[in-house]
Amino acid sequence: MRRPPEPRARYHAQIEAQTQSFANTLLPAFRELAKTAKILDMDALKRHPLIASIDLHVRSAMQNTRVVKVKFYDTQGRTIFSTDATQIGRDYRDNAGFISALEGHPLSELTHRDRFSAFDREIVDRDVLSSYVAMRTANDAPSPETTQHAQLSKSRRIAGADFKR
Numbered sequence: 001m002r003r004p005p006e007p008r009a010r011y012h013a014q015i016e017a018q019t020q021s022f023a024n025t026l027l028p029a030f031r032e033l034a035k036t037a038k039i040l041d042m043d044a045l046k047r048h049p050l051i052a053s054i055d056l057h058v059r060s061a062m063q064n065t066r067v068v069k070v071k072f073y074d075t076q077g078r079t080i081f082s083t084d085a086t087q088i089g090r091d092y093r094d095n096a097g098f099i100s101a102l103e104g105h106p107l108s109e110l111t112h113r114d115r116f117s118a119f120d121r122e123i124v125d126r127d128v129l130s131s132y133v134a135m136r137t138a139n140d141a142p143s144p145e146t147t148q149h150a151q152l153s154k155s156r157r158i159a160g161a162d163f164k165r
Helices: 007-039 042-046 049-061 096-102
Strands: 066-074 079-082 107-118 121-135 148-155
Touching: 007 049, 007 066, 007 079, 007 107, 007 121, 049 079, 066 107, 066 121, 096 107, 096 121
Parallel strands: none
Antiparallel strands: 066 079, 066 148, 107 121, 121 148
């Protein structure tokens, strides 16, 4: 008889599924951005017209949730979208979550943050669960060339911490 997964593993799987579902809804816009992002420097990428459109969609979709940040990477580990615009264009190719998603393995990691920039506010004294998944359609082969990557971070309140919008 198979034992049910531990609560922590089950929670991570749920977050990874939510991240994948969210990423799937943005895949067409993201693919379009990824096509042109390759030739753009950091400043031009931040000004790309699709950034504003994706940002609006992401913020609308994340209302009334505990999601605090959304990022998309290209296949080289470059952030081509983030709800924290200062991260657009940065290189995260050595990030363990990105590497795991690139290899076809979703990854979730729980870290404590004293301070965290989230959407248009700062969150203090929080545990943050980040999930990394590959983005591809059902027709895509699971390869680095056809797979983009999404990171979704959720916050958990810790004892004594206060959060106000």
